[in-house]
Amino acid sequence: MSTPTLLLTHRLTPDIASDLQAELDDHLPDGALARARTPEETFELLPDAVLVNIARGDVVDEDALIRALQYRLIRGAGLDVFSTEPLPSDSPLWNLSNAVLTPHMAGSTPHKAERWRDIIVENYEVLASDRVDEMVNRIV
Template structure:
């Protein structure tokens, strides 16, 4: 490895970032002080392949197929998502390649959407919207979030911001996290995953904000939904596979739970024949809770910081390091 590749690493924004987004991020990074001759934005698979062998760092949406075999100099991969379950984490770990994610970038919009879901169910806004579409005047009695309990499964950046907003509305916040020492002070009741059933029983709203792992796949099934109960609402902004979707449909059809607000699904796009579209106690959104006009500036901050860590030879101190 040459001194130049250590001090001035080559950063490749793969074509899977998207041509317009990649070009914009490159311009932002250069404006932030990264060397213009060392930041490459690929628009096509051929351009990604052309620069893969010289890339010290790689920015990806989806990971390009077969790229690891060609990226001989690769030392760092930056995901533009918080979740990394779609990336070859084991292969990266085996090669000693650092993997960082975009945790925190989407925390504010997702948390605000979660709050919107809870307000919608509490005030019956989703049902009132259907009435408006039918020009039907029918009064409904709304509730209040104040005094209700929210259980948050996965109190990382997103879960923490959900906790802060819920607390500001006067809700009692229960949080589930493996490392209780890292639980934020805003959480009123800290629990480990072993206490999940206790959290389900206590919660009026159960928010899933955890990563998809072997441990969290199918985490919420029939038993957990029964404990959530007839007035409880499930909110999923994690991954569709965290909840057993068949069990959820059954619980919703039988009014075993009060409702569900879902931004993620086992299959996406959600098939047109899915019963979730037609259930009156379900709020469906098309995996857009993380959308925000501020993504690019937040991505740029993480990318620039991690690039400089790589150039300084400090990959262990990279922000949001996963592997």
């Protein structure tokens, strides 16, 4: 059995998307990914892939992924997020031996509360001294 190709979803910035495209191109024949018109065709190009989705459920076509897992078009999937959450009890994903499911907890770590506290304190101090551009995890 060959080494699996890991496909890890996360929030894609243009740089990350470009890097991901380059990484996939290393594993595929020239232009194959560009010619894939459907998610199923994309999965067929990556039979050794293990898809890990820790981003958002809608990043992946869940129905296409289910079919790819059922027909073993890809090696497997690790899913922390789903199109509908919580994952419905009748979802085929529950019964697939090549899918590992977690309850939307990829962002949790033993030090999460500590890290949040540090970010909040740091951002408060930065905001209080009118240095808004220096805020950590700034959204606006």
